[in-house]
Amino acid sequence: xxxxxxxxxxxxxxxxxxxxxxxxxxxxxxxxxxxxxxxxxxxxxxxxxxxxxxxxxxxxxxxxxxxxxxxxxxxxxxxxxxxxxxxxxxxxxxxxxxxxxxxxxxxxxxxxxxxxxxxxxxxxxxxxxxxxxxxxxxxxxxxxxxxxxxxxxxxxxxxxxxxxxxxxxxxxxxxxxxxxxxxxxxxxxxxxxxxxxxxxxxxxxxxxxxxxxxxxxxxxxxxxxxxxxxxxxxxxxxxxxxxxxxxxxxxxxxxxxxxxxxxxxxxxxxxxxxxxxxxxxxxxxxxxxxxxxxxxxxxxxxxxxxxxxxxxxxxxxxxxxxxxxxxxxxxxxxxxxxxxxxxxxxxxxxxxxxxxxxxxxxxxxxxxxxxxxxxxxxxxxxxxxxxxxxxxxxxxxxxxxxxxxxxxxxxxxxxxxxxxxxxxxxxxxxxxxxxxxxxxxxxxxxxxxxxxxxxxxxxxxxxxxxxxxxxxxxxxxxxxxxxxxxxxxxxxxxxxxxxxxxxxxxxxxxxxxxxxxxxxxxxx
Amino acid sequence: xxxxxxxxxxxxxxxxxxxxxxxxxxxxxxxxxxxxxxxxxxxxxxxxxxxxxxxxxxxxxxxxxxxxxxxxxxxxxxxxxxxxxxxxxxxxxxxxxxxxxxxxxxxxxxxxxxxxxxxxxxxxxxxxxxxxxxxxxxxxxxxxxxxxxxxxxxxxxxxxxxxxxx
Numbered sequence: 001x002x003x004x005x006x007x008x009x010x011x012x013x014x015x016x017x018x019x020x021x022x023x024x025x026x027x028x029x030x031x032x033x034x035x036x037x038x039x040x041x042x043x044x045x046x047x048x049x050x051x052x053x054x055x056x057x058x059x060x061x062x063x064x065x066x067x068x069x070x071x072x073x074x075x076x077x078x079x080x081x082x083x084x085x086x087x088x089x090x091x092x093x094x095x096x097x098x099x100x101x102x103x104x105x106x107x108x109x110x111x112x113x114x115x116x117x118x119x120x121x122x123x124x125x126x127x128x129x130x131x132x133x134x135x136x137x138x139x140x141x142x143x144x145x146x147x148x149x150x151x152x153x154x155x156x157x158x159x160x161x162x163x164x165x166x167x168x169x170x171x172x173x174x175x176x177x178x179x180x181x182x183x184x185x186x187x188x189x190x191x192x193x194x195x196x197x198x199x200x201x202x203x204x205x206x207x208x209x210x211x212x213x214x215x216x217x218x219x220x221x222x223x224x225x226x227x228x229x230x231x232x233x234x235x236x237x238x239x240x241x242x243x244x245x246x247x248x249x250x251x252x253x254x255x256x257x258x259x260x261x262x263x264x265x266x267x268x269x270x271x272x273x274x275x276x277x278x279x280x281x282x283x284x285x286x287x288x289x290x291x292x293x294x295x296x297x298x299x300x301x302x303x304x305x306x307x308x309x310x311x312x313x314x315x316x317x318x319x320x321x322x323x324x325x326x327x328x329x330x331x332x333x334x335x336x337x338x339x340x341x342x343x344x345x346x347x348x349x350x351x352x353x354x355x356x357x358x359x360x361x362x363x364x365x366x367x368x369x370x371x372x373x374x375x376x377x378x379x380x381x382x383x384x385x386x387x388x389x390x391x392x393x394x395x396x397x398x399x400x401x402x403x404x405x406x407x408x409x410x411x412x413x414x415x416x417x418x419x420x421x422x423x424x425x426x427x428x429x430x431x432x433x434x435x436x437x438x439x440x441x442x443x444x445x446x447x448x449x450x451x452x453x454x455x456x457x458x459x460x461x462x463x464x465x466x467x468x469x470x471x472x473x474x475x476x477x478x479x480x481x482x483x484x485x486x487x488x489x490x491x492x493x494x495x496x497x498x499x500x501x502x503x504x505x506x507x508x509x510x511x512x513x514x515x516x517x518x519x520x521x522x523x524x
Numbered sequence: 525x526x527x528x529x530x531x532x533x534x535x536x537x538x539x540x541x542x543x544x545x546x547x548x549x550x551x552x553x554x555x556x557x558x559x560x561x562x563x564x565x566x567x568x569x570x571x572x573x574x575x576x577x578x579x580x581x582x583x584x585x586x587x588x589x590x591x592x593x594x595x596x597x598x599x600x601x602x603x604x605x606x607x608x609x610x611x612x613x614x615x616x617x618x619x620x621x622x623x624x625x626x627x628x629x630x631x632x633x634x635x636x637x638x639x640x641x642x643x644x645x646x647x648x649x650x651x652x653x654x655x656x657x658x659x660x661x662x663x664x665x666x667x668x669x670x671x672x673x674x675x676x677x678x679x680x681x682x683x684x685x686x687x688x689x690x
Contacts (some may be wrong), residue, residue, distance in 0.1 A: 027548050028648030059649060063551065102564065114641045117617040124616070125640070140630030149562070176561060187559030222559040226623065256621045295618040302585045324622060326629040342629060420674065428674040455675025483671040488652060508594065521670065523649035524548075 022065035029523040031057045031127065035080055040495060040514035041159065047513065053080040054326070055087075057127065059094075069097040072110075074161070082501075082510035083130035084288055086160035094134060095159060105141040105332050110134045113153050115172045115193040118293030119252045119276065120216040121334040123157065131288045133280060134158045135168055147179035157280035159289055166199035166282040169288075191218040197291065199282055205239075207247055212238040214278070214292075225261040230254065235275065240282035243275055244307045246357060250275030250316075263328035269297055271319035274353060274361055279349045284474035287508055295506055297322055298348040298374055301394070303416045304465060305434035305447040309398040310500050311350065311372035312507045319366040320350030342380035348371040368410065371402040390418040403500070403509075412438040416447075426455040432463075443469030457483050465497065473497075479517075550663035551647040555612070556638045558624050563637065565644060572647070574607040574687055576680065577657045579639075579650050582619045582626045587654040590672035591632050595676060598633045605684035607658075609634040614645050614653060643671050658683050 022383050034054035037047035046463040054077040061070035063239035079087040089519045096109030112134055115121045125132045136247035137155015144150065151172040156163040170193065177188040193216040200212045235250035258267040278292040299322070301307045325345045335343075376394035383389065394414040400407050416434040423429070432449040436522035449463035458480070465475040479492025498512035552566045557627035568575050576594070580587035591611055598609070611634040613623040620640055627636045639645055648657065651670070658680065667683035669676060 027649055029651050030573070031651045059646075061647070061649070079619055112641060112643075114617075143562075152539060179561070187561060189560045203685070220560045227559075229621070258621065258624060260625055260628040263629070265628050267621055267625055269621060288528075293617060300583045300619075302583060326624060326625050328629055328631070344629070422674055425678060426675045453673035453675075455673045456669065456679045457673075459671075460675055483669065486649075486655065486668045486669050488668050521651035523651060523655075523668075523670075 024062060025061050026060070027524060030521070032057070032518075032520045033080065033127075034518045035430040035513070035515050037081070037513055037515040041120045044498070045495065045512040045514045047515070048078075048081060050078060051361075051515075053078055055080050055083070055127070055130075066099055066101050067097070068100070069095075071095045071473075075099065076450040079130070081513055084160060084286060086132055089161065091161045093132070093158070095443065099318065103143045105139075107139040110136050110158075111139045111153070111155075113139060113151070113170075114218050114293070115151075115170060115195065116191055116218040117231050117254055119231060119254065120193050120214040120235075121153075121168070121170050121195045122291075122293035124293070126503045126506065128501065129287065129506060129508045131290070131506065131508075132158055133288065133290060136163055137168075147176040149174045157289070157291060159280060159284075160332055164199075164284075164289065166197055166280050168195065168197055168280070170195040186221065186223040188222075189220045189482040191220075193218075194218065197278075197280070201282075208239055208282075209237065211235055212278070225259050227256070227258045227260075229256040233276070235278065238275070238278065240277075240279070241285055242279055246316075247274060248275050248357060250278075252276045263330060265324070265326040267324040268321065269323075271297055272353075272363070273313070273315055273317065275316050290506075293506075296372075296502075298350075299346045299394075299401070300377060300502065301392075303392065303418070303432065303447075304436055305436050305445055306376075306392065306394050306396075306414045306416060307409065307502070308413065308436065308445065308499065309396065310502045310507055311374075311398070312403060312500065314350070314352070314371060314402060317353045317361070318350050319353055320348065320371075322346060322348035339382045339383075339384065343377070344380075345377040347373075347375045369399065369401070370397060371399050384430065386422045388420045389435065390416075392418070408440065410438055410440045412436050421512040428453045428455075442467055442471065445470075459483075461492075463494075467497075486524065488520070490517075490519045492517050548648070548665040550665075551644070553643050553647055556640070556646050558627075558636050558638065566663065568608065568635070569659070569661065571608050572661050574605075574661060574666075574684065575610060575659045576607050576684075577610045577612060577659070578634075579612050579645055579648075579655050581613060581615050581621065581653055582622045583615075584653050584659045586672040588630065589627070589674070590654045590656065590677065591630055591634070593674070593677040594680070595630065595632050595670075601681055601684065605688045607679070607684060609669075610637060611635070612637045612639050612644055614639050614642055614650075615643075616640055622663045652678055654687055656680065658687070660687055 009179040013508050037051045039047050048082040058073040071092050073089035074093045094110040095522045098107040112123045123135045123243040124135050135155040135157050137154050139153045142149045149500050153170045172193045174191045178186050190428045195214040197212045201208045213236045216233045222227045231254045233252040239245040239247050253272045255270045280289045280291050294313050296311045296313045298311050329341040331340045350371045352369040354365045354367040355361035374396045379391045381389050389417045396412045397409050399409045414436045419431045421429050434447040436445040448463045451461040453459045460480045464479040467473050475495045475497050477494030481490035493516045500507040501510045554562050654672050655670045662667050
């Protein structure tokens with residue numbers, strides 16, 4: 001491995017010296033997350049035989065005029081706990097060459113892509129979860145004129161550090177209707193997509209079709225303060241491990257309606273999913289081999305105590321929605337006072353589908369099993385140039401059935417106070433205090449986080465998440481970070497609880513661990 | 525601990541090697557406006573003004589704080605150091621519908637763009653958000669900073685002043 005690294009670094013050095021004397025542009029990024037695990041019995045934290053885990057990513061791009069090319073090198077030395085063990089070793093996992101002008105884009109090699117809202121196809125990367133389903137093949141995008149675009153993709157999706165034994169093909173057509181007719185007051189567009197996955201079948205069942213097809217139709221309208229968006233996806237039967245080998249067609253419906261006027265915004269989102277789990281291979285159970293994107297459409301909190309039981313969408317059967325409301329009470333108003341007040345509220349609820357697989361599911365009615373509900377609001381107030389406060393309240397109901405566990409639903413009431421005080425232009429202190437009240441499961445939690453920040457580079461924090469009434473464990477952490485230009489280094493030490501780690505609405509169960517974590521990101 | 529040494533060696537090599545030799549320009553690619561229309565990123569330079577690009581997300585608290593801080597100083601800085609502010613939301617479909625409401629509630633004096641496929645973010649090698657870029661009128665990168673702590677915006681003001689005094 002050392003030889004590979006040294007060779008790679010020599011190549012980088014040679015390229016960079018050459019580029020210093022010629023045209024073209026070399027850029028890149030580096031990300032490293034390393035953990036040294038400590039034996040700690042209290043939170044059931046298991047430390048691996050090799051106490052060290054390290055995920056590393058090096059990305060290099062070269063651009064000259066309309067041409068670009070690049071690689072991504074990944075090294076798991078070894079992979080961090082909780083991520084798939086198949087991510088072991090090191091490899092150049094992403095390489096591409098691309099041509100782009102104002103009308104045509106052609107990419108050969110690896111690429112990411114999303115059609116519409118991603119319900120039919122989404123190839124993307126989420127390093128925190130060890131998720132990367134980039135496609136290796138060809139992508140062509142052609143802008144026929146000012147209002148029409150056509151995209152085509154063909155290739156094999158990534159499976160850990162290898163490629164899946166399937167092919168994905170897709171076509172996407174987008175028409176900007178308002179540009180076509182010269183409408184200036186409205187923006188209207190429609191989009192249609194087709195996606196096919198072919199995976200050879202060598203079993204004995206005659207009912208398994210090696211082809212799975214998805215058809216997607218999307219429309220979007222914006223006029224003045226109002227916006228409306230909808231997408232419908234139809235998916236042919238895809239009997240696979242991830243849907244208990246059901247020989248059933250799938251469908252998805254997504255509707256969004258919003259209005260923003262003056263200081264107020266309202267947004268309603270409704271979604272129904274039926275057998276929409278779609279992965280790169282019939283035999284996969286892993287999260288990392290998804291081929292489309294059906295995230296939980298709920299609020300994701302920035303406070304750990306409010307995210308202890310996040311919802312994971314039920315791609316094979318779920319119906320529900322969420323409503324968001326935002327309002328700014330301006331300066332001088334009764335509620336706004338001298339510097340205004342931000343108020344936001346959100347509510348979401350998701351149920352099972354009404355019906356059974358045998359008799360079919362209702363399209364218009366939900367079932368009676370509640371998977372998740374959250375009602376919450378925020379008050380955000382800048383009192384003066386020094387003091388800012390945020391108050392958050394959330395009432396959550398979580399059904400463990402949604403993550404495959406038994407037991408009744410939990411009901412949690414959560415409150416968080418977030419205070420930022422600026423001593424002067426460079427120094428500030430942030431205090432976050434939270435409490436979660438719950439009668440069931442692991443009962444009550446309390447949290448405290450103190451962060452001292454020294455602009456523009458330094459940040460120091462210490463925090464504790466205490467499960468009182470449950471296992472009585474303190475999940476303490478302390479650390480510091482330093483940022484300069486596009487480089488950021490962070491070091492922290494502490495105890496981390498087992499639980500779902502979510503990024504972009506996709507969640508993975510991560511084990512508890514205690515240890516020191518060093519992370520570095522830089523771009524150049 | 526051999527792997528750790530390899531990682532440290534690699535990091536040091538990259539930082540030393542590239543801080544002096546690499547350069548960046550505003551890449552050319554297509555992103556969407558809030559109404560769904562396609563925009564070429566090089567068109568952001570059409571106003572012949574320096575462009576400040578902030579990559580943000582509706583679930584990133586420091587990102588929102590940074591944009592609020594720039595908003596609070598915008599009118600004060602503008603006469604001496606005029607610039608165009610562009611806020612690029614990297615939210616995927618889960619949160620992209622909220623971008624319009626967030627940006628409206630934030631009252632940011634910015635052009636809002638959606639980078640749902642994260643092509644723009646990858647092209648500028650953004651590993652963590654918020655990350656802020658300042659490009660001159662020709663599209664050359666003159667300043668960048670990752671992360672936000674209260675007061676960081678003053679570094680941007682200094683970079684703008686340096687750029688305008690050239």
